[in-house]
Amino acid sequence: DAKTTQPPSMDCAEGRAANLPCNHSTISGNEYVYWYRQIHSQGPQYIIHGLKNNETNEMASLIITEDRKSSTLILPHATLRDTAVYYCIVRPPYGGATNKLIFGTGTLLAVQP
Amino acid sequence: DTGVSQNPRHKITKRGQNVTFRCDPISEHNRLYWYRQTLGQGPEFLTYFQNEAQLEKSRLLSDRFSAERPKGSFSTLEIQRTEQGDSAMYLCASSPRDSQETQYFGPGTRLLVL
Numbered sequence: 001d002a003k004t005t006q007p008p009s010m011d012c013a014e015g016r017a018a019n020l021p022c023n024h025s026t027i028s029g030n031e032y033v034y035w036y037r038q039i040h041s042q043g044p045q046y047i048i049h050g051l052k053n054n055e056t057n058e059m060a061s062l063i064i065t066e067d068r069k070s071s072t073l074i075l076p077h078a079t080l081r082d083t084a085v086y087y088c089i090v091r092p093p094y095g096g097a098t099n100k101l102i103f104g105t106g107t108l109l110a111v112q113p
Numbered sequence: 114d115t116g117v118s119q120n121p122r123h124k125i126t127k128r129g130q131n132v133t134f135r136c137d138p139i140s141e142h143n144r145l146y147w148y149r150q151t152l153g154q155g156p157e158f159l160t161y162f163q164n165e166a167q168l169e170k171s172r173l174l175s176d177r178f179s180a181e182r183p184k185g186s187f188s189t190l191e192i193q194r195t196e197q198g199d200s201a202m203y204l205c206a207s208s209p210r211d212s213q214e215t216q217y218f219g220p221g222t223r224l225l226v227l
Contacts, residue, residue, distance in 0.1 A: 103155025
């Protein structure tokens with residue numbers, strides 16, 4: 001079973017910031033939070049990941065709460081090409097008991113023109 | 114392009130036939146994963162390899178499924194005696210040998226069993 005909870009869908013206006021929430025209240029101390037997205041009929045695309053600190057890269061920012069029980073993925077200026085299903089996943093670090101990613105059903109982000 | 118590649122991208126077959134898919138991981142990635150995705154669901158883990166060793170298999174991987182990675186580079190996934198329930202997207206991912214071990218996915222092979 002997925003260890004995360006995400007809203008099934010969200011809308012965002014083009015050019016505005018998209019803030020996608022994820023709840024992972026049972027996360028363990030050494031588990032990372034990963035975000036992937038999947039554009040229709042394509043393979044999942046890695047976006048960003050973090051452990052405790054907030055992270056930023058060229059695609060997005062990841063804000064993790066201090067208690068690590070939830071996080072938010074921020075796309076600062078959403079475009080139509082950002083329309084996709086976004087998956088939030090928690091997983092142990094390298095060398096953990098398992099290396100598989102457990103996907104839930106994700107959040108379908110629809111960017112509106 | 115140096116990403117994960119998968120072939121074929123699409124496969125239509127008749128029930129009872131055997132099919133084989135190929136995955137070429139990113140160069141020097143020592144871990145390779147197979148996932149399956151049905152319509153409206155997230156990908157589900159099937160199996161993974163570290164180099165040529167198959168280290169974990171999901172219960173989803175029935176006896177009709179077999180995966181190999183003979184030289185620790187490309188991998189094949191074979192489905193024997195296909196059933197309509199095998200219709201899905203089959204995804205391959207690879208990850209490097211480092212502390213983060215981020216998995217990078219290929220475009221997938223979409224299988225339709227008639």
